[in-house]
Amino acid sequence: MKKLEEMSLEELWQLFPIYLTEHKHVWRSWYEEEQALLRERLPEPQVRRISHAGSTAIETIWAKPIVDIIVETEEDSDWQNISSILESIGYRCMSRTDKRLSFNKGYTENGFADKVYHLHLRYFGDNDELYFRDYLKEHQEIAKEYEELKLELWKIYEHNRDAYTDKKTAFVKKYTGAAKSAYKGRYS
Template sequence: MGKKLSEMNLEELWHLFPIFLTEHQGCWKDWYKEEEKLLKSILPENQILQINHIGSTAIEAIWAKPIIDILVEISKECDMSGIKQILVQNGYTCMQQMENRISLNKGYTEKGFAEKVFHLHLRYIGDNNELYFRDYLNEHSDIAIEYEELKLCLWKKYEHDRNGYTDAKTEFVAKYTEAARKKCGDKI
């Protein structure tokens, strides 16, 4: 019997869960909708202000890691730890917790990825730069293609280094998030 995920070091986890990209899949929108429905059924309605599909799977027609990123924004009066506990009780694993942000995953197993994999980003309302980036790329297909090309160039170099992969995209993401914020203001 192999190691439990909790017993693996970062290098072992990165090898078990490498970065891989695939062409855009129509089912990603459906997977998000199914998970959104589940989240709405388990989370306190009066505390959840917004649930959104974010990340590359929410950007039409570009290659992406087949992982559905979900942003859950809660009221600033909410107990973030209480929401986290509900999510953990319903199959999510807490990966990182900071004062104002919690990241949870679902679909990681000792044998690798499950068919459906989710990254849930729990935040207070307004901490949502990802929405600006997503909408900007969906409105500007030329920029979306640039982003796809960047990701494809980084894929093999950082196949077993998620932090390096993310860091290498940071400048691009920041540039177009800022462009979207200038265009939209705080409308999102």
């Protein structure tokens, strides 16, 4: 059996298809458990905020059963140390830029584990997802539109995460902009 690191993107998309389900209340407890672990393990003065983002944080819409977590740090934080800590508790770094690192947990050679997480390591204030989340929570008609879009795209792009995400981008940008205007300074 191939290790995940040896698989092509196409093989990974086959092993980890997009799958949506009705909201599960257990997702909140998954987040809270993981948040407690992160608070215990990560260097407190460097971590400014840990947040539950993504559709699993919105109780009224269908979502991929993957809990998105944003960890915001000070700009002078030691991301190498933070990455090592995250890897020691089961996270794998999936992408890296100068200002963002993305990790996942719960991906195995046999498919998804029972609990799956995406962790986004960012500098404090790089948190558009929190504005979008709040906007959908407070505007149920927009949340339902988002759910309908995701359900429409699901089967078309079940094995192509990049295309699935790309097709949602205009919607997400539109309402993130509206949210940042409506909630100016909420997360700064």
